[in-house]
Amino acid sequence: MKHLKVGLVQQSCTGNREANIQKSVKGIREAAARGAELIVLQELHTGLYFCQTEDAAQFNLAEPIPGPSTRLFGALARELGVVIVASLFERRAPGLCHNTAVVLEKDGEIAGKYRKMHIPDDPGYYEKFYFTPGDLGFEPVTTSVGLLGVLVCWDQWYPEAARLMALAGAEMLIYPTAIGWDPNDTTEEQDRQLQAWITVQRGHAVANGIPVVSVNRVGLEASPDREGAGQLFWGNSFVAGPQGEFLGRARGDGEEVLVIGIDRQRSEEVRRIWPFLRDRRIDAYGDLLKRYRD
Numbered sequence: 001m002k003h004l005k006v007g008l009v010q011q012s013c014t015g016n017r018e019a020n021i022q023k024s025v026k027g028i029r030e031a032a033a034r035g036a037e038l039i040v041l042q043e044l045h046t047g048l049y050f051c052q053t054e055d056a057a058q059f060n061l062a063e064p065i066p067g068p069s070t071r072l073f074g075a076l077a078r079e080l081g082v083v084i085v086a087s088l089f090e091r092r093a094p095g096l097c098h099n100t101a102v103v104l105e106k107d108g109e110i111a112g113k114y115r116k117m118h119i120p121d122d123p124g125y126y127e128k129f130y131f132t133p134g135d136l137g138f139e140p141v142t143t144s145v146g147l148l149g150v151l152v153c154w155d156q157w158y159p160e161a162a163r164l165m166a167l168a169g170a171e172m173l174i175y176p177t178a179i180g181w182d183p184n185d186t187t188e189e190q191d192r193q194l195q196a197w198i199t200v201q202r203g204h205a206v207a208n209g210i211p212v213v214s215v216n217r218v219g220l221e222a223s224p225d226r227e228g229a230g231q232l233f234w235g236n237s238f239v240a241g242p243q244g245e246f247l248g249r250a251r252g253d254g255e256e257v258l259v260i261g262i263d264r265q266r267s268e269e270v271r272r273i274w275p276f277l278r279d280r281r282i283d284a285y286g287d288l289l290k291r292y293r294d
Contacts, residue, residue, distance in 0.1 A: 002265050004145055007031025007039035007082075008258040010237040010250045012219030013048055020046050021069075025076060027257045032080040034259040038145045040085040042217040042237075043153050043178040044099070052223045052231060054129040062091035070102055070110055078108030083143050085150060087176040089130070090115070099131040101150045101176055103141045112141030116152040117161065124182065124223070124231055127154070138164035146171040146264070149210075153177045156201050156214065160288070166208035166277075171264065173204055177216040180233035194234055194252075202244035209242045209271040211262050218255060242270040 009027030013020045024045050031039045044050075046069060050058040063069060069088050077084045083106055090100035090113075099116035115134030119127045138161055140147040149170025155161045156175045165173060179197060181190045205212040218235035222228075238249040239260040248260035271277065287293055 007036030043176040074108035077104040140170040162204035
């Protein structure tokens, strides 16, 4: 498959789970109607981003895999003949939950899953309270549309994660994401954060010579804490090619379904002229296994 059309569903969410799911379904159907063969949803797309506060009652939102969401989106993948990357709050056992991306094959079966490895703990992003760090490693998922290097949100800041996926043969990197601004930040600070987020992911594309697909949520979500400012998710979902070039980018202030064509032969061409994997000095990288060199 030399060319691949990828669909990105950027949406806002509310506390109405069924409405959120139907919005995702509508976006998937639109992308498929426009020729998408691989469709990626944003992080935790079935509900509000509940990690703004620490609240044990939110564990009621977690679901098993397989479970209700994988059955629903698996049936949709089978109906439309597409591969879907969904994002779920996975209940593995009582008190043991993960932030998990699930890949559903064209036949509706689960092709594989990835459990978020890097877990943030920052104001408005208290994910360590809810999510156990992933234990499946950085292993691409084999699908009918290629070997997918699926990661999740906070993972996108770590070049090690992108590199390990690439070294395992991933043909593209995929990041379901939920990231935004503190509404009280200055315009200048907001722009710095957005540009940093875009730049680091485009850098992963360049350093590894493979496309990057990043799908972010959008819209203001109020904080359950009355004193909290909430999160204004900045959208800007995008696809970058293997030299970091923009292939498509969504708006920052509204919902959007993008369908972007990827020329898969470009990775081969780019890696021939920029052979970064060939020139890696793996004999000198031992200190990467240390937290810090004192």
